[in-house]
Amino acid sequence: MQNIFEYLHIGVFFVVYKMYDIYIATAALIATTGAHLIYACIQQRGLAKKQLAMFLIVLIMGGLTLYFRDDAFIKWKVTVVNAAFAIGIFISQAVFKVCPMESLLGKEIQLPKTLWAKISYAWAGFFAAIAVLNIYIAYEFSQDFWVNFKLFGIMGLTLVFTIATIACIYPHLPKDNNEDKS
Numbered sequence: 001m002q003n004i005f006e007y008l009h010i011g012v013f014f015v016v017y018k019m020y021d022i023y024i025a026t027a028a029l030i031a032t033t034g035a036h037l038i039y040a041c042i043q044q045r046g047l048a049k050k051q052l053a054m055f056l057i058v059l060i061m062g063g064l065t066l067y068f069r070d071d072a073f074i075k076w077k078v079t080v081v082n083a084a085f086a087i088g089i090f091i092s093q094a095v096f097k098v099c100p101m102e103s104l105l106g107k108e109i110q111l112p113k114t115l116w117a118k119i120s121y122a123w124a125g126f127f128a129a130i131a132v133l134n135i136y137i138a139y140e141f142s143q144d145f146w147v148n149f150k151l152f153g154i155m156g157l158t159l160v161f162t163i164a165t166i167a168c169i170y171p172h173l174p175k176d177n178n179e180d181k182s
Contacts, residue, residue, distance in 0.1 A: 009033050009058075014151045022071045022143060026062045029074075033058040057081055075138035078150060079131040086127035093120040111172050119165060126161050130154060 009032045017025035037055045041047050061077035064070070092098045099106075101123060102116040111119075137149050 010151055017147050023066060026065045026074050030058055030062040075146060078134040082127045082131035086124045089120055089124040093117055115172055
């Protein structure tokens with residue numbers, strides 16, 4: 001159920017934008033993100049820092065969009081979030097020597113520390129590239145194109161990068177020694 005909420009905001013934003021406009025869609029984004037925060041707080045009996053940070057970014061950037069009636073703020077939200085992910089992953093790995101990707105997946109997958117570090121740096125680079133690409137698309141293309149990119153483009157690029165990551169990890173996974181005996 002939690003994963004549905006992760007993408008619900010984007011879907012609601014997209015549908016409301018297509019039906020109305022960017023400002024009503026932004027208000028819907030703020031509302032669904034707030035509802036997700038409340039749901040997560042009740043479900044987890046506490047507040048996760050990631051969800052609170054996401055809500056604050058949406059509230060601030062969305063609030064500025066609505067207050068000034070300027071869609072640039074909501075367009076920058078995507079860049080701010082992805083830049084924060086990129087910087088967070090990079091600093092965690094480079095400065096604190098804590099591998100965020102290993103922290104996320106290390107219980108399920110055993111890989112060499114150097115490979116975990118490479119994966120973390122790759123994802124930091126990916127998020128940085130998305131941050132830059134978002135701003136380029138926001139200012140060089142129409143609002144409709146940007147909204148479509150926000151939903152389909154970023155999701156598609158993330159899927160492709162995830163598959164590429166899996167392809168890099170696959171050769172390092174333990175081989176299954178069970179052979180069928182007929």
